[in-house]
Amino acid sequence: MIEKYNPVEIEARWQKRWADDKLYKVNEASTAPKWYALTMLPYTSGDLHIGHWYAMGPSDVYARFKRMQGYNVLHPMGFDAFGFPAENAAIKRGIHPRVWTMSNIDNMRRQLKSIGAIYDWDREVITCLPEYYKWTQWFFLKLWEAGLAYRSKAPVNWCPTCKAVLANEQVVNGECWRCETPVTRRDLEQWFFKITKYADELMRHDGLDWPERIKTMQANWVGRSEGTEISFALDYPGVEEKEIKVFTTRPDTVFGVTFMVLAPEHPLVAKLTSTACKAAVEAYVEKARHHTEIERLSTEREKDGVFTGAYAVNRLDGEKIPIWIADYVLASYGTGAVMAVPGHDERDFAFAKKYGLPVKEVVASHNSAGCELKEAFLGPGVLVNSSSFDGMDNTMAKAAISEYIEKRDWGKRTVSYKLRDWLISRQRYWGAPIPAIYCPTCGIVPVPEADLPVLLPEDAEFKPTGESPLKYNEGFVNTICPKCGGPAKRETDTMDTFMCSSWYYLRYTSPHFAAGAFDPELLKKWMPVDIYTGGAEHAVMHLFYSRFFIKALRDMGLVTFGEPFTRLFNQGTITADHQKMSKSKGNVVNPDKYVGDLGADTVRSYLMFIGPWEQGGDWDDSGIYGLSRWLNRIWGLALEPYEGIGCGGNDEPGLEDLLRVTHQTIRRVSEDMDRLRFNTMISALMEFSNYIAKVREAGSVTTDNYRSAVRTLLRLLAPTAPHFTEEVWSRLGYEYSIHNQKWPEWSEKLAENREIPLIVQVNGKVREKLTVSADITEAEAKRLAQESPKVKAHTEGKAVVQVIYVPFKLVNIVVR
RNA sequence: GCCGGGGUGGCGGAACUGGCAGACGCAGAGGACUUAAAAUCCUCCGGAGCAAUCCUUGUGGGUUCGAGUCCCUCCCCCGGCACCA
Numbered sequence: 001m002i003e004k005y006n007p008v009e010i011e012a013r014w015q016k017r018w019a020d021d022k023l024y025k026v027n028e029a030s031t032a033p034k035w036y037a038l039t040m041l042p043y044t045s046g047d048l049h050i051g052h053w054y055a056m057g058p059s060d061v062y063a064r065f066k067r068m069q070g071y072n073v074l075h076p077m078g079f080d081a082f083g084f085p086a087e088n089a090a091i092k093r094g095i096h097p098r099v100w101t102m103s104n105i106d107n108m109r110r111q112l113k114s115i116g117a118i119y120d121w122d123r124e125v126i127t128c129l130p131e132y133y134k135w136t137q138w139f140f141l142k143l144w145e146a147g148l149a150y151r152s153k154a155p156v157n158w159c160p161t162c163k164a165v166l167a168n169e170q171v172v173n174g175e176c177w178r179c180e181t182p183v184t185r186r187d188l189e190q191w192f193f194k195i196t197k198y199a200d201e202l203m204r205h206d207g208l209d210w211p212e213r214i215k216t217m218q219a220n221w222v223g224r225s226e227g228t229e230i231s232f233a234l235d236y237p238g239v240e241e242k243e244i245k246v247f248t249t250r251p252d253t254v255f256g257v258t259f260m261v262l263a264p265e266h267p268l269v270a271k272l273t274s275t276a277c278k279a280a281v282e283a284y285v286e287k288a289r290h291h292t293e294i295e296r297l298s299t300e301r302e303k304d305g306v307f308t309g310a311y312a313v314n315r316l317d318g319e320k321i322p323i324w325i326a327d328y329v330l331a332s333y334g335t336g337a338v339m340a341v342p343g344h345d346e347r348d349f350a351f352a353k354k355y356g357l358p359v360k361e362v363v364a365s366h367n368s369a370g371c372e373l374k375e376a377f378l379g380p381g382v383l384v385n386s387s388s389f390d391g392m393d394n395t396m397a398k399a400a401i402s403e404y405i406e407k408r409d410w411g412k413r414t415v416s417y418k419l420r421d422w423l424i425s426r427q428r429y430w431g432a433p434i435p436a437i438y439c440p441t442c443g444i445v446p447v448p449e450a451d452l453p454v455l456l457p458e459d460a461e462f463k464p465t466g467e468s469p470l471k472y473n474e475g476f477v478n479t480i481c482p483k484c485g486g487p488a489k490r491e492t493d494t495m496d497t498f499m500c501s502s503w504y505y506l507r508y509t510s511p512h513f514a515a516g517a518f519d520p521e522l523l524k525k526w527m528p529v530d531i532y533t534g535g536a537e538h539a540v541m542h543l544f545y546s547r548f549f550i551k552a553l554r555d556m557g558l559v560t561f562g563e564p565f566t567r568l569f570n571q572g573t574i575t576a577d578h579q580k581m582s583k584s585k586g587n588v589v590n591p592d593k594y595v596g597d598l599g600a601d602t603v604r605s606y607l608m609f610i611g612p613w614e615q616g617g618d619w620d621d622s623g624i625y626g627l628s629r630w631l632n633r634i635w636g637l638a639l640e641p642y643e644g645i646g647c648g649g650n651d652e653p654g655l656e657d658l659l660r661v662t663h664q665t666i667r668r669v670s671e672d673m674d675r676l677r678f679n680t681m682i683s684a685l686m687e688f689s690n691y692i693a694k695v696r697e698a699g700s701v702t703t704d705n706y707r708s709a710v711r712t713l714l715r716l717l718a719p720t721a722p723h724f725t726e727e728v729w730s731r732l733g734y735e736y737s738i739h740n741q742k743w744p745e746w747s748e749k750l751a752e753n754r755e756i757p758l759i760v761q762v763n764g765k766v767r768e769k770l771t772v773s774a775d776i777t778e779a780e781a782k783r784l785a786q787e788s789p790k791v792k793a794h795t796e797g798k799a800v801v802q803v804i805y806v807p808f809k810l811v812n813i814v815v816r
Numbered sequence: 817g818c819c820g821g822g823g824u825g826g827c828g829g830a831a832c833u834g835g836c837a838g839a840c841g842c843a844g845a846g847g848a849c850u851u852a853a854a855a856u857c858c859u860c861c862g863g864a865g866c867a868a869u870c871c872u873u874g875u876g877g878g879u880u881c882g883a884g885u886c887c888c889u890c891c892c893c894c895g896g897c898a899c900c901a
Contacts, residue, residue, distance in 0.1 A: 173897095213819095213820055213821075216819070216820070216896085217896060220819085220896085221897090225901090227901080246901080247900095247901065248901060249900095249901065327899095328899045329899085329900095330899080330900065330901090332900090333900045333901075334901065337901095339901080341901090345901070347899055347901080348901085417900090418900050536896090609828085609841070610828060610829080611828065611829060612829085614821095615821095618828090620842090622828090622843070623828065623842045623843090625842085626840095626841050626842055629856095632855095632856095633856095679828090679829070679840085680830070680840085682841090683830075683840040684840085686839095687839080690840090757836075759836050761835080761881085764835095765882090766836055769836065801881085802881060804882080806835060809835060809836095810835050814882095
């Protein structure tokens, strides 16, 4: 009897050996082609759950596969370590965020090591350490220098729970992306990055192998729309502005304007409001200020607004039109003002009906001309009531009217974007300090590069008050102006943590480089990332910011490429009882007990086997024992002595079939690996091991040939079950390590079938399955099919109308 | 409301460009081994029927010699977007 498979003992032993030998250390001297395989770095929440394994396990398998194929693979790991949760947890427990974070990292590193991945831990990156955030701050200065960072007062998203502002991307359905608190608005002076400069480029994904879904989400987020800015005339004594600009995508309907609507925050509101309307307008503006994002965005809510008492003039037809305010008009989009065309816009129509404003038809469809409009007409048609443009097709009229307006200098064609600049200030402690200094004489001054990092003080009181805790830390705040040497104050807000994760993958290429954020030579060698895997929830956050970052660096001449991630793959989510796993729900599945029981190799294999990686699935451990049993069976197949036919005998009945199945398996597994179809890859390996078991039973090949098949199986399985295969490999006496072995290659010739199944149908129904030679001719196939007694039973006495032949697959006999 | 993705046995899922529906695994049933149990091994396992055979990929229709796969209608689930003028 051989010793039993003992995963726990084996895994600990090999993990130690691999670490001692630095087996997975990246060899910078290697001349092999590089392969940068990256998994999104985890946030330091405290524990690795099964979802982390689902993200890390299969990506490690793929990286190992590439490694065995001869690539020089960089597959690093690190920690996204700044952020509110650390601070919140620390406050709750009365420990310092740094202590809490670092102890979580220790625990998570231990758990990550139990996966048995090829991470080169010498390259670990931790974003909250000064040697890292020094460079985060440096990038801030670079962006500032390039004119991409600026300070501005604007209405911003405010999370009352986090007591901090949020970027637009971080507001999900009007709620904070982290804590799901409804977001409110505040007017604050904040730091922004000019991501809008790259709007057009960010909506294109040329040459990128990314999921369609993510590309669409990013393009929608940019929200480009082409239209025309049109100014309406104003004439009020004492009001300096003589026009109001609106943005419209429907210049063809400009003769249908019957009123105008301004956002409550529009700067002209106060100036234009008549004394009679003042009270109502002010009340409305005040009410709008206090609405949460959710209330404001709700499409269910009936639109309301108030009249300002003022009028503007439509220059095209001289009409005097009333100016209203309503909160369905957003101050941040277009010009913050819209021309209302109730005849051809649903929102304007509803608003006009509610307040008894006139509806004017200016685009007529062919059958409805002249009737009173019962709803806004959005379709194509011909212009009416539009002066000299009457009779023109409305799509043509867009250009014609725009030109007419441009000629008279009443406006111009322009493009609007939904995308807003990235707000990066956070009024919290646990983040990288923004390296800016406010000097009473010199104004806002950047911290000189030589003074970086601006260290986060250890002794801050970090309770969230809505203002940065650093504000009250005198040792931090008070400084000297680098320009004039006079007393000055430091910026006390910290940076959005997405800033830290926008460039971490660059740091992995030279994690200890002291002279810069990265070593330019090594960056050139490794970047861009060849495959990036992670959850889809970062579509318009992390992934979007990272692309902006790289484009900005490219324009500064710091990098030579324009996209960070060549191929992107989103694994699905592992749920528990069909719900998202979360600590608050208490349904988090901890992998440690499965690892301790059955081993990491079984957990890795099982997670890959449950279904397509992009699909995710609901956690159910009932199938995991099947994978454990399978590895045990292979243990026996490989290590139990095999008694086959004698060596050197030339009559070896099973060899040809075994070779064919072996080469077919190599082909299937290699192709599935490339497609990241791990579930079918494992099925193929299972079928192969089942086949070897049959050969073993029959003893139909020589010992050498049997062992050769087992060697192939082990190598194909090595990325999936690294410890298990290393152990078996070593027990069989093969050279250490299996992970330095070459990935098997297949021969099309050996994989070819000599005989193939031929399906015979009568009227499309399967009546016979024949086994025929793989090089059968059409005539022969048709003859064999029609001669079959089973087929004859169904064709007897009937007229054969047609015989269809699909080469090497099927014969269908059509009878009547 | 709009845009994606999906709906296949008791369960997870497989099926390349239209050609054997249900690979592989789980659960279940029966058997072998055992004093017994566990483990392991073997057999069966979509439904109806004694059988030949018939039915079966969310629903209804269509194209085709042939449809899980293509086209149209409707229903349900998941993800995203949602007053952007």
